Amino acid sequence: PWGYSKENGPATWHKDCPIANTGVRQSPIDLITTGQTCAKYDSNLKPVIVSYPAFSEATFLNNGHSVQFQPSAGNLSELSGGPLTKKYKFEQFHFHWGNNDSEGSEHRVNGKMYPAELHLVHWNSESPNFSSFQEAVGSNDPHALCVLGFFLKVGAENASLKPITDLLSKVKNAGSSVSFPGKFDLKAVLPETLTDYYTYDGSLTTPPLAECVKWIVFKEPIEVSTAQMEAFRAVDDGHGKPITGNYRPPCPLHTRTVAASFK
Numbered sequence: 001p002w003g004y005s006k007e008n009g010p011a012t013w014h015k016d017c018p019i020a021n022t023g024v025r026q027s028p029i030d031l032i033t034t035g036q037t038c039a040k041y042d043s044n045l046k047p048v049i050v051s052y053p054a055f056s057e058a059t060f061l062n063n064g065h066s067v068q069f070q071p072s073a074g075n076l077s078e079l080s081g082g083p084l085t086k087k088y089k090f091e092q093f094h095f096h097w098g099n100n101d102s103e104g105s106e107h108r109v110n111g112k113m114y115p116a117e118l119h120l121v122h123w124n125s126e127s128p129n130f131s132s133f134q135e136a137v138g139s140n141d142p143h144a145l146c147v148l149g150f151f152l153k154v155g156a157e158n159a160s161l162k163p164i165t166d167l168l169s170k171v172k173n174a175g176s177s178v179s180f181p182g183k184f185d186l187k188a189v190l191p192e193t194l195t196d197y198y199t200y201d202g203s204l205t206t207p208p209l210a211e212c213v214k215w216i217v218f219k220e221p222i223e224v225s226t227a228q229m230e231a232f233r234a235v236d237d238g239h240g241k242p243i244t245g246n247y248r249p250p251c252p253l254h255t256r257t258v259a260a261s262f263k
Ligand SMILES: NS(=O)(=O)c1cccc(NC(=O)NCCCCO)c1
Pocket: 063, 119, 121, 147, 203, 204, 205, 206, 207, 208
């Protein structure tokens, strides 16, 4: 199966997933902010709107290539606004990280990587063509999914993310999961105003690499402490080794343009 080691990492994914090399809207990308192919300010881009009531029931899972927070099916969390014309339903969030603070994020800004990146995954709940996340991924709809990306940087401890980072030791082994104890307030993790972001058409950053994602990557990183970053690096990959870097390198932009909601 695919992973992030030499034997099964991003450079090998094309074998089972040809779109890795032939796709023209693959993710992640390097977000360039100056020069020819740089992100272009679009004054029509509105703030992103999230409605995330605290989750009361969720599973926290180590699937061997990331750790994922998945609320029960009944969750009502929604996303709209920004570049979107439809309402999207929250599906799950997960992280990508490196084994030191100079690498780990999937998107880059002028070549700079952050130590980690948080992905909030949503699917278009107003499409007549699908009515679940899995169907959305398989739908070939260019905007079946919308993923919000937030960079993580090392600084003060993040009290809102502490319930998550404190749980990492409980899902150290790949394939392990725990039911999330109590409520989790995802809204508290995010900056109040979701106004400054980059947005472009891309794909899943892991197999099946489906080109069905409207990406929204926020300019402002979220701070976490060194201890919180270290907690990610103790999560195992199923081969008795820590996941040391579950990020895909940047992909060619091809004819795509990146829009920025800020000057
Ligand atoms: N990393 S990401 O582009 O945000 C993203 C979002 C939603 C799904 C995925 N990838 C997958 O679901 N891959 C299917 C295989 C996972 C099985 O554990 C990646």
